[in-house]
């Protein structure tokens with residue numbers, strides 16, 4: 001740990017003596033910093049470790065508060081040799097290297113032993129009683145509560161609501177009891193009460209205790225086993241550790257750490273999985289306004305935000321697209337990994353947000369970034385052929401509730417539906433923007449800071465179905481929970497287990513999701529709709545989703561087939577020309593016909609729902625509309641002709657002057673029209 005408050009200047013002077021020695025030892029092999037300035041050494045006095053304090057913590061007592069504050073270590077921890085391994089205890093020199101190594105080993109063994117003991121203790125307590133670890137076992141006087149738990153009836157719940165909601169202690173106790181019962185339902189449930197009654201009660205209590213709307217409380221609750229769900233909600237009440245990412249275009253992590261330590265910042269490396277991250281425990285200066293910050297030596301960035309960039313792993317000299325990039329945390333990370341070579345197109349639809357993106361790009365000294373502002377759905381029409389694309393998609397933010405508590409109450413079912421649709425559109429565009437012929441890349445990374453399935457696995461599964469030329473890859477991330485392949489009656493492609501989920505209560509970082517795709521060449525097979533050469537920007541599913549007012553589901557290919565198959569190409573083109581405007585104007589209100597350019601055998605009607613229409617019927621409709629228009633025109637013309645006859649007759653009756661007057665007024669009327 002880097003502990004700087006008591007750093008002694010003399011000590012640093014001494015350390016300068018063996019700077020060269022450290023570099024010679026090449027202990028920093030794993031660092032991805034391109035800059036290699038002189039190494040500096042810190043006062044790594046382990047005695048001071050106890051003094052570290054989390055920068056922020058909320059008042060509500062929670063399980064999370066008892067967790068180790070360090071961001072989760074990974075399997076790789078034990079094996080990988082990290083650049084900062086030597087940062088522990090006293091400085092490493094040629095002389096004390098063996099000694100240091102022994103110490104480290106001993107410490108690691110002790111930690112492992114401790115972990116094992118903890119795991120055994122947890123297991124033992126679990127088997128004794130499947131209770132969850134929530135406070136409230138005893139009342140204020142320390143009396144053990146022995147009253148048997150009774151689940152309120154529907155009427156009692158109504159009465160409770162009418163009386164202004166239950167007492168917080170009662171809610172707490174009831175949650176604990178419901179969780180306990182649900183863990184061993186057949187043994188512990190009251191006779192005659194169903195599992196869903198307990199579930200409903202615990203969801204209602206979670207909503208009221210943690211301040212969620214019931215809809216979101218249920219959605220999040222269902223993601224986890226019952227007791228884990230409580231841990232998740234608890235973790236959302238606690239701020240995540242403050243973390244920064246070293247900008248390797250400007251400095252090295254150890255130099256940055258040294259400078260910040262000198263300013264009174266208490267920090268340590270985040271974990272072995274990143275060699276640019278630092279976790280800030282305590283600071284006497286505002287971390288977002290230090291001279292180092294202003295000079296672009298670091299980015300204030302959540303640890304979870306490192307993950308998609310690590311998964312994408314952009315290489316020097318590549319052409320990379322960051323499709324939704326503001327305020328640029330990931331863009332600038334990519335620019336640094338590419339060592340300011342190649343080009344990163346940093347796009348964000350929100351022009352206002354591109355200001356902070358541009359500011360960060362300048363501050364961090366990224367010279368290979370082009371900022372642009374398009375709707376991501378316009379790619380690859382705007383630009384394509386990228387080596388790698390990052391889609392850090394707009395999302396509901398259910399992974400960052402500890403940062404933005406408004407998510408607890410401001411998300412509805414419709415928000416999730418619309419977001420999921422947007423994400424599905426964006427992911428296809430991201431895939432289509434990648435060059436499958438890229439020599440070094442051909443990858444897409446999809447990420448969100450949300451934990452809901454419809455924004456994550458469902459989107460990934462959709463992309464796999466719509467683009468048979470992509471496949472999922474291992475993210476390369478050393479930790480994270482596997483993505484769902486089955487969820488509440490939905491089955492996703494088995495490879496979706498390669499995606500990774502990150503949770504606040506498990507990894508002590510924001511809730512996050514990462515998926516990595518490899519884009520391959522499309523096979524030229526006209527019978528498969530997703531294998532057309534032109535990227536299909538608006539897909540069948542979107543059409544219905546984007547036009548919620550209309551339940552029209554598209555052209556019915558099955559009904560069309562007998563008519564279209566026998567048609568000449570010219571007749572086909574004419575039919576399309578006739579039906580496409582109707583499709584746009586009448587059914588889809590501005591959307592394009594997704595089958596424009598496809599052969600007659602498009603997706604079958606049953607895929608798209610009952611309310612579809614065949615092109616033939618559509619053409620008939622056009623024809624009928626045309627007839628109606630003719631009738632209207634003729635009637636209109638008839639009225640005009642009748643008017644003319646009347647005027648001529650009137651002129652004749654009124655004499656030549658009236659004729660002049662009538663002609664004049666007709667002319668002026670026409671002119672004013």
Ligand SMILES: C[S@@+](CC[C@H](N)C(=O)[O-])C[C@H]1O[C@@H](n2cnc3c(N)ncnc32)[C@H](O)[C@@H]1O
Nearest residue numbers: 324325326327328329330349350375376392394
């Ligand atoms: C999760 S944030 C991106 C954060 C960013 N990647 C970073 O690391 O700093 C999602 C971004 O998507 C942008 N966005 C929303 N809809 C978009 C669209 N249709 N096309 C492109 N960007 C969009 C939002 O303006 C927002 O800045």
